[in-house]
Each structure stands twice: as structure tokens, then as C-alpha cells.
Amino acid sequence: MQKAKLTTINDVAARAGVSYQTVSRVINQHPSVSKQALERVQEAIQALKYQPSNAARHLAKQQSAMIGVISYGTLHYGPAQTLASLEREAHELSYTLSNVNVTDLSFAQISAAIQTLRRQRVDGLIIFAPLIDIEHTDLESICADLPVVFTATEPQPKRAVTAIDQFTGARLGAQHLLQLGHQHIALLNGPLDWYDALLRQQGWLSALQRAGITPAADLESDWTAAGGYQQISALLESGTPFTGLLVANDQMALGALRALHQHNYKLPEDVSIVGFDDIPESAFLEPPLTTIHQDFAALAHQSLLQLKACMEHPNLKQHLRVLIPELIIRSSTTTPKQPFRGKK
Amino acid sequence: MQKAKLTTINDVAARAGVSYQTVSRVINQHPSVSKQALERVQEAIQALKYQPSNAARHLAKQQSAMIGVISYGTLHYGPAQTLASLEREAHELSYTLSNVNVTDLSFAQISAAIQTLRRQRVDGLIIFAPLIDIEHTDLESICADLPVVFTATEPQPKRAVTAIDQFTGARLGAQHLLQLGHQHIALLNGPLDWYDALLRQQGWLSALQRAGITPAADLESDWTAAGGYQQISALLESGTPFTGLLVANDQMALGALRALHQHNYKLPEDVSIVGFDDIPESAFLEPPLTTIHQDFAALAHQSLLQLKACMEHPNLKQHLRVLIPELIIRSSTTTPKQPFRGKK
DNA sequence: CCTACTGGACCAACGACAGTA
DNA sequence: GTACTGTCGTTGGTCCAGTAG
Incomplete structure (x- = not known):
């Protein structure tokens, strides 16, 4: 394969009738270039469509940008x-x-x-x-x-x-559910080899513990809607009681929503859900998702x-x-139907 | 800022007691290297944690990889x-x-x-x-x-x-709706400066024309759920009749779904929707979205x-x-409630 | 005449220094 | 001395002779 020879700094110098150093100076905006030379070099650069080689430049400068x-x-x-x-x-x-x-x-x-x-x-x-x-x-x-x-x-x-x-984020979500009066709060988390997932678990747990409440369930999935759907379906079929659910991202929340709808749960009356991330779609789910916004x-x-x-x-x-992070309250959370011992 | 000197091919050569050319041969897996030299060089590379500089290599080879x-x-x-x-x-x-x-x-x-x-x-x-x-x-x-x-x-x-x-993709979607008996089919498209959007419009139009049907509406939005929601809300409020809707991506379809739910439409009975892309979430929307899969x-x-x-x-x-592309049939499409003149 | 290795030129730029006006 | 401009050496590699065994 015969490569067409690319134009180099020398070609530009030849055309402008100066040494290639002067061209280098122009490129690097060095002050010591006469107006005349500057113009001629710039014209040559334009005409030859010269682009300096990053590789060469970085080699000489000892930094790659x-x-x-x-x-x-x-x-x-x-x-x-x-x-x-x-x-x-x-x-x-x-x-x-x-x-x-x-x-x-x-x-x-x-x-x-x-x-x-x-x-x-x-x-x-x-x-x-x-x-x-x-x-x-x-x-x-x-x-x-x-x-x-x-x-x-x-x-x-x-x-x-x-x-x-993430710890604070999860705590905000859990506290929101607690303040609404929820007593049975589950977590649907992402894979625990993500450090963020680990912290969300700890934040959620910390909020529950401080309120003296035992976790309803602590589930782990794979960040996908499919995974969320599968985990929440299983949870529902297991008969574990819960009225509040914190989900570690909005995609899984979407899957959870689907599972709950399929089991004829009314949302948010039967189950309140808090998501995580605030993806652009979350305001348009059924119901619009309360979630933790991350910038x-x-x-x-x-x-x-x-x-x-x-x-x-x-x-x-x-x-x-x-x-x-910041809690964005939409319509997927409300007070539980039967607060066992709630504010209201 | 004083940069720590990085190890070069010369350092490796010195340590291995060979010329730097031999090191270069080892790196490039040239056959003409004695086993002895090979081992010594490899040892030196390991010991010095030597990494050849791409910039230098590419400069010399005249290609950047x-x-x-x-x-x-x-x-x-x-x-x-x-x-x-x-x-x-x-x-x-x-x-x-x-x-x-x-x-x-x-x-x-x-x-x-x-x-x-x-x-x-x-x-x-x-x-x-x-x-x-x-x-x-x-x-x-x-x-x-x-x-x-x-x-x-x-x-x-x-x-x-x-x-x-994309032309075929859109045609597949439109044909699916036509085969179900829909007579009033709208398009919710992305921005027309995307060539893909343009082709989808043409494919949709072509299918409708071949069936002798006039488009119910031809809308343009911005690929987002918010945009889809806004456009379909407006369409519903305008009173334009339609029973079938082709949407040029699944995010906008999600927004459309929301708008329809809010207006108390039953899905898919009142309106059938075909999306585009087959995002991982589309199987978990309400209802699970029929869509055009792209690989x-x-x-x-x-x-x-x-x-x-x-x-x-x-x-x-x-x-x-x-x-x-490929049509994936889920549950967001069905025969229209009142086919004006349909197969059934 | 191979096989293994070495020295030199070269790639496209920059920086230091020297030279010119 | 000041304002430009050019020469030379470098950067970290590759490639092409050439050389010794």
C-alpha cells in the first residue's frame, strides 16, 4: 500500500521561503516572527492544508495532550x-x-x-x-x-x-419513604461489585436502622429493566409484605413497575417506589417516578x-x-394504605 | 513541573546488554533474534516496566493504528x-x-x-x-x-x-399496522436533519400510499420522551382521529404512551403503537412495546x-x-376497535 | 550465504543557541 | 542590544544497509 506523502512543516517552509523553524514558531504562536513572514507562512499553511503531526509534536514536547x-x-x-x-x-x-x-x-x-x-x-x-x-x-x-x-x-x-x-442518595430515598409512613421497605440494588451499589445499600440500611425498622427485603440485580422485573416478580410471588421500594437505578425501577402492574397492584397506593439516576424518561413512566437525581x-x-x-x-x-444528589419527588410515592404505626 | 524520565528502548538495551535494535526486534516479534538475547531483553522489559511509545513508533512507521x-x-x-x-x-x-x-x-x-x-x-x-x-x-x-x-x-x-x-424498517412498522386493519395512522418522527428520520418518514409514507391510505398526522420531535409526550398530547387535544401510531424511537414512544394513558386511552385497544430501536426497556413498558429492532x-x-x-x-x-431491521411484535399493537373498512 | 546483530539515516516536530541586520 | 531567523541536537522509535561468525 503506497501512502500518499503528507505535507510536512518543510513543505510549508519551502513554499513560504523561510526555514521550517519559522513555521514552527508560527504554529506555536511564538512572538518573534515578522509580520511579513507570518503572513507568508499562514498563506502556505492554508494553501497546502497543512496539519502538524501530533505524534511528532508530542515526541518533541514530551507530552501528549x-x-x-x-x-x-x-x-x-x-x-x-x-x-x-x-x-x-x-x-x-x-x-x-x-x-x-x-x-x-x-x-x-x-x-x-x-x-x-x-x-x-x-x-x-x-x-x-x-x-x-x-x-x-x-x-x-x-x-x-x-x-x-x-x-x-x-x-x-x-x-x-x-x-x-451514593450513601446520602440512598438515605434520602429511604428517608422519604419513612417520612411518608412506610414500615416495610425493600431495596432492589445493582451488582455489589459496583462500589456505588454497595454505598446505596449502606445508606438505605442506615436510614432504616435509625428509624428502628427492619428491612423488608434486600435484593440484587443487574441494572436492567429485565432484571428488575424478574426480581420484583419473585418478591411478589414470595408473599413478602412491603409497601415501599427503593430501586438503585431507574431502568430496574421500570421493570419493577411492570411487575407490579402485572400483579394488579395500584401505584402508588399499594407500593411506593423511589428510583435512582433521574433518567430523562423517568418523568414519563406510569406513574412518573420519584427518584434520586445525580449530576x-x-x-x-x-x-x-x-x-x-x-x-x-x-x-x-x-x-x-x-x-x-437530590431527591426529585414525582408521583410514584405516597403514604401507605395501612400505616401500622404511622404519623397519620 | 519536572517530568520523571520515562524508560526508553535504550534503557532496556543497556540492561540487557544488547543494542537497541535488538530490543526493537523483540518488540516487533522479528524472527532473527537469538533465544538468549530474547530472554534477556524480555527480562529487562519486565524489570523496567518498559512500554514503547506509540508516538515515536507511529512517527517512524508513518501510521498511527x-x-x-x-x-x-x-x-x-x-x-x-x-x-x-x-x-x-x-x-x-x-x-x-x-x-x-x-x-x-x-x-x-x-x-x-x-x-x-x-x-x-x-x-x-x-x-x-x-x-x-x-x-x-x-x-x-x-x-x-x-x-x-x-x-x-x-x-x-x-x-x-x-x-x-430505515426505509424498510418504517415500512415494516406501517405494514404491520395496516395488516391489523388500521386506517388512521400517524407518524411521530425525530428531527429531519437526521438522515435516518428522513428515511423513516419516506418508508412510512410509501407503505401508506401503496395501501391507498392518507396519513393521519406527520409529527416531528426531538427523540426524547418529553418531546414525544408533548407532541402526542397536542395531537390528542387537536381531536385528530388516529388508531395507529408509528414512533421513530422507543423513548418518544414512552412519552406517547404516557400522554395516551393520561387521556384515559386504553392500550392497545384504542391506539396501537409501533416503536423503533428495541431498547432493552421496551419489553417492560405498559403495554410492552411492539418495535423495530436494529442491530x-x-x-x-x-x-x-x-x-x-x-x-x-x-x-x-x-x-x-x-x-x-426486524419487526418485534409485543403487546402495544392490535386490531383497531372500529375498522372502517378492514379485513375483519 | 544465512543468521544474528550493529551503526547510521530518518520520521516531524521542538528547544537552545548562534548568527544576521 | 534588540528583533528576527536559521542551524544543530533531541525526542523514541523503525528501517535499511553493512558486518562478523
């Missing part, structure tokens, strides 16, 4: 949303994003992803995946001397971490801010930055 | 799904994906995106965005001598294009296959490759 991202589950709403925001913001800071999506959370995959990104000489790294099974020491050994921001994972010693406070764009923004700080001041002590 | 993608609307299900598949597949072929997301379809944005990718010296380009307002000649002038595959856009002369046949993973696969062909045989004549 690339940010690496390790992502997980990007087909789910939250990760997809965050990633998209990340890309937009990185672009605005004239960084290029290089995304590697891992399909499981094994050390093998994570470390392979980091190696891929190291070969690309990314200037910084955002690990947007829970690292539940990975030892800190192992991680440190592959991330060493690389500015890293962690997201959606447990606090890392000496490392920057950004997160939406994924803000999460992306914070992550990038922290990464910038890490890159510019490598020795600065980094800390945990936490965003607080 | 990168594929550029220009994407549009990646927060929507279809594009997101396709992009994720693309990334996975590219990774398997050991290509790196570089994605630039455009927020509108202006020539300015598209050409800026292409320039960004040219600077990265991508080996090939997948344009995954409709190019409705862009002249072929303009496009050719920026894409010249670059292997390109187009997706979700109109056929390009002499260029490779992959697509899911986005296959689309990504085909696109990459064609791009590979373009890159390997630049002079090969390229053609259009079309995938056929």
Missing part, C-alpha cells in the same frame, strides 16, 4: 452520561480523550488498560470504574508517577477521588478539574470531592 | 450502542479509537473534527453522522486521500457507506470491515452495505 479514561459499563445511563460530559469538557481544554472500556473489574483487565494508555503516553488518567478487588499496592505499582483521578470507587490514600455521594456532568467537571490540578502540581496533596 | 470517529448524538441509544460496539471491535483489531463528538451538523464543526483527527494522523475515518447540509465537493476536499466509511447518511458517490435500512453491533462490525477494506485496498471500488 491526551487524557486516558478507563470506563466500565458505558452502556448504562450514568457512565454514558459522564463519559460524554468528560469528552466535551476535555475537548474544551484542548485535550484529547482516549477511552478504554473494561468488561470486567479484574486486575488483568485494569492493568492491561493502563498499559495501553501508558503506551499512548497519556498526561493523566481518570479511572472511572470501581476497583473492588484490587489491592492498593498493586494499583500504585502500575499507576506510579502518573496523575490519576479515581471515580466511583472507594477512597484512595493520597489520591484524588471524585464521587457522587453526572458536574461529576465529569470535578474529575477533570482535579486531574488538571494533579497534572499541574504533582506533589499537591489530593483529596476526596463529593457531590450531593 | 488509530481510527477516527465523528459521532453525533451519542447520548441517544442507537449512537451510543454503535459507538460502544465500534470501540470494542476496534480494540480487538488492535486499533485505538479517537472519537470526536459534534454538537451540530454544520460544515464548520464537521471540518474542524476532521482536522483534529488529521492532526492525529488517523489511518481511517468513520463518519457516524448525517451530512445533510454538506456539499460532496466540500467534503471530498477535506477527506481526500483518507479512507472513510460513512454511516447514517445518504449514499456517497465512490465512498463506502454502511447503514441500517447496532452489526452496523459497527460492517463499518469496521469496510474501513479495513478501504485502508488495505485504497483503490478498490466501495459500495453501500445495508442491514435489514
